[in-house]
Amino acid sequence: MNETTIKVEGMSCGGCVKNVTGVLKALPGVEDVQVSLEGASATVRHDPAKVSVEALRAAVEGAGFDSPA
Numbered sequence: 001m002n003e004t005t006i007k008v009e010g011m012s013c014g015g016c017v018k019n020v021t022g023v024l025k026a027l028p029g030v031e032d033v034q035v036s037l038e039g040a041s042a043t044v045r046h047d048p049a050k051v052s053v054e055a056l057r058a059a060v061e062g063a064g065f066d067s068p069a
């Protein structure tokens with residue numbers, strides 16, 4: 001299990017935090033998600049064999065936010 005912090009830009013309110021949390025938690029291999037509005041980031045505990053950091057970022061982008069490397 002890996003703990004990775006990725007950037008999540010473009011969140012404006014708690015609803016955005018919930019949405020980002022939901023899309024990340026829906027991915028197979030994701031164990032826990034903590035999203036920070038103030039920090040514009042998400043810390044994700046995940047199994048790197050099942051879900052890569054790139055896949056985490058792609059899911060955030062798919063939800064309409066920016067996740068630059």
Ligand code: 9UX
Nearest residue numbers: 011012013014015016
């Ligand atoms: Mo808040 Mo975020 O009304 O997409 S949910 S700005």
